[in-house]
Amino acid sequence: MSIAVSGPIVLVGAGNMGGAMLGGWIKSGVSGGDVLVIDPGPAPAMQKLLADKGVAHATAVPDGVKAGVIFLAVKPQVMEAVLPPLKGLVGPDTVIVSVAAGKTLGFIEGHLGEAAVVRAMPNTPAMIGRGVTGAFANTRVTEKQRALVHDLLKVSGAVEWVASEADIDTVTAVSGSGPAYVFYLVECMAEAGRKLGLEADLAMRLARETVAGAGELLHQSPDEAARLRQNVTSPGGTTAAALAILMAEDGMQPLFDKAIAAARKRAEELAA
Numbered sequence: 001m002s003i004a005v006s007g008p009i010v011l012v013g014a015g016n017m018g019g020a021m022l023g024g025w026i027k028s029g030v031s032g033g034d035v036l037v038i039d040p041g042p043a044p045a046m047q048k049l050l051a052d053k054g055v056a057h058a059t060a061v062p063d064g065v066k067a068g069v070i071f072l073a074v075k076p077q078v079m080e081a082v083l084p085p086l087k088g089l090v091g092p093d094t095v096i097v098s099v100a101a102g103k104t105l106g107f108i109e110g111h112l113g114e115a116a117v118v119r120a121m122p123n124t125p126a127m128i129g130r131g132v133t134g135a136f137a138n139t140r141v142t143e144k145q146r147a148l149v150h151d152l153l154k155v156s157g158a159v160e161w162v163a164s165e166a167d168i169d170t171v172t173a174v175s176g177s178g179p180a181y182v183f184y185l186v187e188c189m190a191e192a193g194r195k196l197g198l199e200a201d202l203a204m205r206l207a208r209e210t211v212a213g214a215g216e217l218l219h220q221s222p223d224e225a226a227r228l229r230q231n232v233t234s235p236g237g238t239t240a241a242a243l244a245i246l247m248a249e250d251g252m253q254p255l256f257d258k259a260i261a262a263a264r265k266r267a268e269e270l271a272a
Helices: 014-027 044-053 074-080 084-089 105-112 125-127 143-154 166-176 179-194 200-220 223-232 240-247 253-272
Strands: 009-012 035-038 057-059 069-072 095-098 114-119 131-137 158-161
Touching: 009 014, 009 084, 014 044, 014 125, 014 143, 044 057, 044 179, 044 223, 069 143, 084 105, 095 105, 095 143, 105 114, 105 200, 114 143, 114 166, 125 131, 131 143, 131 166, 143 158, 166 179, 179 200, 200 223
Parallel strands: 009 035, 009 069, 035 057, 069 095, 095 114, 131 158
Antiparallel strands: 114 131
């Protein structure tokens, strides 16, 4: 896939997520010369990538530049300070993409003016091209801009456009924060195995590879998750005994209901 850009892509923030996106763009055919990274202190590995690919780097917003795309890959806590200097980059054809949790379209427009803005929420598997991103565009985003943003986001994995801006907070709670839930599941499985007598390292290897393998099976199989679960569950067997606990009224579902609701509430609070 080759991504056509009509103006410079300005990447604000070259941390893990910004770096993952930049690496994906380069692999997808975006020329390093079409990208400007604004970051006060990128890590040494990122500095090498910028130099190797001919990507321009600035520690502050340069004068005289109008961006085709401004990609905001900074933490929500610093957006208040980061946004005002960027206003000079916004031209009539600029589209702004923010991956900052909780920061609304109104918040961004309040700092950068009445521009075309997309809120997006990727997750950390974007770093290996296996992420998923939820996105919502304001009414100023044209079909051409939306297609461009879709291509820029797609380098890190699947892209899902949602029906309302409020849905982005739920996306944040389900998939944005979701990898941490899976990693914690691995920790819990390993700890349960240790308590039943396995060496801690062995229990962790078993849990880690089981979750990784199950995830890859889910990725490759056309079957629904429920069908894959049923396929491995023999009536009266060991899996059924465990699922009787996990699927009880006080099992995993109510815990996930509360956990994801708490994550969404926090995302809403970040907008304040």
